[in-house]
Amino acid sequence: MDPDSLSKAFVEHYYTTFDSNRSNLIGLYQESSMLSFEGEKIQGAQNISNKLNSLPFQQCKHNISTVDCQPSGPAGGMLLFVSGNLQLPGEEHALKFSQMFHLIPTAQGSFYVFNDIFRLNYA
Amino acid sequence: MDPDSLSKAFVEHYYTTFDSNRSNLIGLYQESSMLSFEGEKIQGAQNISNKLNSLPFQQCKHNISTVDCQPSGPAGGMLLFVSGNLQLPGEEHALKFSQMFHLIPTAQGSFYVFNDIFRLNYA
16 A cells, blocks of 8 residues: 555544544554643553543544655654544534654554644644 | 753754745755655755745744654654744734654764654644
8 A cells, every 4th residue: 555545544544433432542552652632741552542532522523634644764654644623512613633643564564653643723 | 952852942943944044954854854845745955945945935933832742763763743823924814834843863963854744724
């Protein structure tokens, strides 16, 4: 799969899972993974999953505006840079966000998320 | 220098240079460097410098809102994620932007920009 197709497939999988059953995202992270969520740093798959599951809304819908990808170096990693908006229940206006992922190949031929940085873009 | 101090110093240096004499940014890139600028991919220090120099404004002012940093792996790289706004001459409203940098250590003990992804955040 070429890098652009792979990044689109990852992004679709990530946000569809987030919006339908975000506890399933734990499988995308490993113990070395790090999430920066609105400036808070969280390390490890279980801690990251706990953070995502504790967000104070049950339903949400991510709409993706742009996806950029670049190879991150000789080890076969990929950097993804996503922008879009996030619709929360009861909110009239969607929230704009940007998020980046650093994907690292696994021995099984897949990828896991090593770095994840999320920020809302306040107007 | 700890990672947070290093990233703040890089960000200050990068945008101060951009706003005062952006042709000097060429020294931060190498031949393997890649810039994605609003979806356009450009590789190599000279090509990246040409792109930045060709942007259709002479004066600008970046104001930084947030800087996140994470180590990018065992090789000592650093990922920076920046949000802020960009004031252009003659424009009443500043443009919001997000940008990420992947910094790689050099043999000389400094860092160069391996990955650079820039996006305006349209309202």
